[in-house]
Amino acid sequence: MAGTIRLTKSDKFFHFFIDAGLVLILAVLIVPIWSTLTLSFRPNDFIGSALDGMFLAPWKWSTAAYRALLGHRSFLSAAGNSFRIFFEGVATALFFTVPLAYALSIKTLPGRKLLYGIVLVPYLFNPGLVPNYLLVTKLGLSNTLAAVFLPGAVSVYNTLIMKSFFEELPEELKESARIDGASELTVLLRIILPLSKPILLTIGLYYGVHFWNDFFNAMLYINDPKLQPLPILLRNILLSSGMNEYVEASAFGEAPIYAIKAASVFLAAIPMLVAYPFIQKYFVKGTMLGSIKG
Amino acid sequence: MMEGQSVLLRNPASHALWRRIIRHRSVYLVASISFIYFIIFKYIPIWNAQIAFRDFQALKGVTGSPWVGLKNFSDFVNSYYFWELIRNTVFYSVGKMAFSIPAAVFLAVALYECRIYGLRKTVQTMAYLPHFLSWVIMYAILLAILSPSNGILNDIIKAFGGEPVSFMTDTKYFPWIVILSDTWKETGWSAIIFLAALMGIDPSLFEAASVEGASAWQRVRYITLPAIKPVIVVVLLLRLGTVLDAGFNQIFMLYSLPVYSVADIIDTWIYRQGILEFRFGLATAVGLFKGVFGLLLIVVSNKLIKRYTGNGLY
Numbered sequence: 001m002a003g004t005i006r007l008t009k010s011d012k013f014f015h016f017f018i019d020a021g022l023v024l025i026l027a028v029l030i031v032p033i034w035s036t037l038t039l040s041f042r043p044n045d046f047i048g049s050a051l052d053g054m055f056l057a058p059w060k061w062s063t064a065a066y067r068a069l070l071g072h073r074s075f076l077s078a079a080g081n082s083f084r085i086f087f088e089g090v091a092t093a094l095f096f097t098v099p100l101a102y103a104l105s106i107k108t109l110p111g112r113k114l115l116y117g118i119v120l121v122p123y124l125f126n127p128g129l130v131p132n133y134l135l136v137t138k139l140g141l142s143n144t145l146a147a148v149f150l151p152g153a154v155s156v157y158n159t160l161i162m163k164s165f166f167e168e169l170p171e172e173l174k175e176s177a178r179i180d181g182a183s184e185l186t187v188l189l190r191i192i193l194p195l196s197k198p199i200l201l202t203i204g205l206y207y208g209v210h211f212w213n214d215f216f217n218a219m220l221y222i223n224d225p226k227l228q229p230l231p232i233l234l235r236n237i238l239l240s241s242g243m244n245e246y247v248e249a250s251a252f253g254e255a256p257i258y259a260i261k262a263a264s265v266f267l268a269a270i271p272m273l274v275a276y277p278f279i280q281k282y283f284v285k286g287t288m289l290g291s292i293k294g
Numbered sequence: 295m296m297e298g299q300s301v302l303l304r305n306p307a308s309h310a311l312w313r314r315i316i317r318h319r320s321v322y323l324v325a326s327i328s329f330i331y332f333i334i335f336k337y338i339p340i341w342n343a344q345i346a347f348r349d350f351q352a353l354k355g356v357t358g359s360p361w362v363g364l365k366n367f368s369d370f371v372n373s374y375y376f377w378e379l380i381r382n383t384v385f386y387s388v389g390k391m392a393f394s395i396p397a398a399v400f401l402a403v404a405l406y407e408c409r410i411y412g413l414r415k416t417v418q419t420m421a422y423l424p425h426f427l428s429w430v431i432m433y434a435i436l437l438a439i440l441s442p443s444n445g446i447l448n449d450i451i452k453a454f455g456g457e458p459v460s461f462m463t464d465t466k467y468f469p470w471i472v473i474l475s476d477t478w479k480e481t482g483w484s485a486i487i488f489l490a491a492l493m494g495i496d497p498s499l500f501e502a503a504s505v506e507g508a509s510a511w512q513r514v515r516y517i518t519l520p521a522i523k524p525v526i527v528v529v530l531l532l533r534l535g536t537v538l539d540a541g542f543n544q545i546f547m548l549y550s551l552p553v554y555s556v557a558d559i560i561d562t563w564i565y566r567q568g569i570l571e572f573r574f575g576l577a578t579a580v581g582l583f584k585g586v587f588g589l590l591l592i593v594v595s596n597k598l599i600k601r602y603t604g605n606g607l608y
Contacts, residue, residue: 014510018404022417025401028478029420035446036438050438050449100328103321110315115325122336125589128581129561130568131342134356135335151335154328185320213428216543220569234430235547238437258437258444265434272426280422 040065040262044254065255065263075264077226078233081145082212085229086271089149089211090204096154097162097203102188104159105166123156136221147221148229149211158203165199166192202282205275212271230268237264346579359575366579375563383559386472386540391533393477394484399526401481402488403518407510421482429547436462436475436548468553476544484529491525492518524603531599535592538584560584 038054043062046053069075103115132151141147169192177187193200215231222228238261255263315322341356346366348359370376401421408414424432439445440461448458461467499517508516542561549557560580568577599605 011510014514015407015409018407019410019413021400021404022408022413025404026413026417026420029417029424029482031446032435032439032478036435039438039444049453050444050446051453054446096328096331099324103325103328106318106321108314109318109321110311111322115329118329118332122332122340124592125340126581126585127339127343128578128585129564130574130578130581131339131345133569134342134345134574135338139334153335154331183320184318185324188321188324209426213426213430215428215430216546231428231430234434238430238434258441261434262438265431269427269431276423276426280419 036262037266040259040266042256042259044256044259046256062255062259065259066267068255068260069263069267074225074228074233075267078228078230079267081227082230082268083271085145085148085214086208086212088145089153090208092146092149093153093155093158093207093211094200094204097159097207098193098200099188100154101159101162102166102192104163106184107167119156119159133220142221143224143227144221145227145229148214148217149207151217152210152214153207155207155210158206162196162199162203165196169195198282202279205279209272209275209279234264234268237261343578343582343585345575346582348575350574350578352574362575366575367583369576370580370583375558378555379558379560379563382556383538383540383561385469386545386559387533387537389469389473390476390480390541391530393473394481395526395529395533397477397481398484399488399519399522401485402492402522403514405485405489406492406518407514418482421485423482424479425483427479429543432475432479432544433547436471440471462548463550463552465553465556468549468556472541472544472548472557475548476541487529488522488525491522495521527602528599531595531602535595536588537591538588 035050035054038056038061039050041058041061041063042053042056043060044064046056100115100119103109104112104119106112109115136142136147136151141150173191173195174187177191178184182190213231215229215235218229218232219235222232240257345356345359347361347363348356349362349365350356350359354360401417405414405418408417427435437445439447442448442458442460445461447461452458459467461471495517500513503513503517538560540559540561542559542565545557545559545562546565549562561584564577564580564584567573567580
């Protein structure tokens with residue numbers, strides 16, 4: 001009997017250890033985000049340390065930084081460009097990914113192995129930055145929004161997740177349509193795609209988040225200030241110490257510059273925070289599908 | 295499939311193949327869209343990589359520039375920054391691995407064992423989220439903590455009577471900022487694959503263990519951790535395959551001139567030499583060096599994974 005009691009105690013300690021660990025992890029995750037968030041709401045006349053700022057009562061918060069950003073021409077234009085990149089990018093990426101995933105999912109397709117090889121070679125061997133840069137500039141894509149999403153419009157990883165999803169759809173549905181004389185294209189459009197809404201949404205959002213966050217392609221290929229997306233503007237705001245050519249003091253009004261910096265990243269993250277709950281439930285499933293062999 | 299009908303045909307196998315090809319003609323039609331994309335955006339760059347062996351001149355183009363053999367490669371290997379770049383790149387890859395994989399294993403096991411539903415769901419949601427934040431956003435968050443004027447960490451230092459430290463531009467602290475901020479951002483996402491493996495454990499093992507009177511600690515030690523050991527090995531080998539990718543976006547966003555000596559990795563160097571200094575041939579050679587080495591590493595790690603699990607990645 002004594003043994004069992006000791007075991008229960010040790011189990012209790014085990015769960016205390018696990019739960020305390022998780023609470024600690026939660027704190028480590030939340031504190032930096034909270035301190036940035038409170039920084040973005042800090043009023044211009046705030047006196048005190050950053051720690052005081054973290055515990056400033058919400059009714060003393062100032063939305064000046066957000067109002068300044070949302071009323072500013074270059075911020076609105078950057079947000080518009082980012083939304084265009086998001087939607088055009090997702091449409092383009094799905095347009096190229098879906099047919100590929102579908103072709104790879106048909107086990108009886110002659111030449112499937114060859115197609116798989118063609119997809120895999122660039123995945124395993126990356127020739128590097130400059131050869132890609134030469135291609136994109138040669139195609140005349142400089143100073144177009146397409147330069148941000150077109151070079152990365154097909155991700156092999158996303159294609160394989162989608163392919164696994166197509167393979168899992170019941171074979172009888174496809175077969176019965178084929179017996180009725182439907183072509184493979186009709187099977188794809190009429191049967192596969194309507195059943196694949198969840199995976200199209202998930203993969204679409206994966207691509208979308210990636211394009212929304214990208215600053216590297218935008219930095220490489222876009223010089224025209226009118227075409228700059230949010231990450232580039234954000235980067236310019238963040239790297240400006242004080243006020244420089246990118247951020248004129250008068251342009252952003254009453255808010256302190258550090259609040260502008262913090263507020264700009266939260267505004268830029270909002271679309272992702274909205275998309276996040278929709279994709280979260282597919283994370284574990286997607287990881288398992290992605291690890292299935294082709 | 296083709297018995298009976300094929301008796302009269304001269305070459306039944308090829309006939310059946312043709313029929314299968316014709317039956318799938320619309321698939322080829324739609325797949326050709328993706329195929330053309332791959333040729334243009336994935337294979338032309340591979341063709342362009344030949345400028346690593348040329349003295350690239352923009353006016354003469356990729357095929358018109360004169361051959362220089364391995365000059366670009368020897369320039370790189372013999373330069374003083376060669377070992378510094380390799381060292382920094384491998385240091386950051388291995389350092390991130392050393393922190394984020396144990397953290398991810400702990401997080402996955404803790405989430406799996408946690409009996410408090412609300413805590414589990416909250417931690418899961420918060421832990422996956424940073425993966426979707428770009429490094430531009432991460433930089434703003436790091437500023438809120440580390441900035442000498444507004445950062446909370448410097449606030450604490452000042453409260454204890456210390457002098458504020460400019461962490462981001464100090465070679466002593468910069469490597470830690472890179473490794474720890476990556477751990478903060480990616481641990482939750484890395485934990486997913488371990489969590490998926492834990493979901494696959496046969497529950498009867500735990501029942502048997504509790505009948506035998508095993509404690510929770512023993513359960514973790516003898517069932518849970520052995521169950522995810524193969525996944526840990528696969529993840530380690532996968533990371534080995536990408537050891538030369540030390541995280542361009544992160545370093546590029548965080549580094550500045552004072553910390554170049556400890557911050558510069560192969561990718562940031564390629565960017566500065568190739569795009570900012572127009573040394574296309576040299577930058578391509580370094581990129582190709584990295585690409586070929588990366589290919590070798592992936593092939594080797596895939597071989598090891600295949601030997602270990604019986605299943606390869608491709």
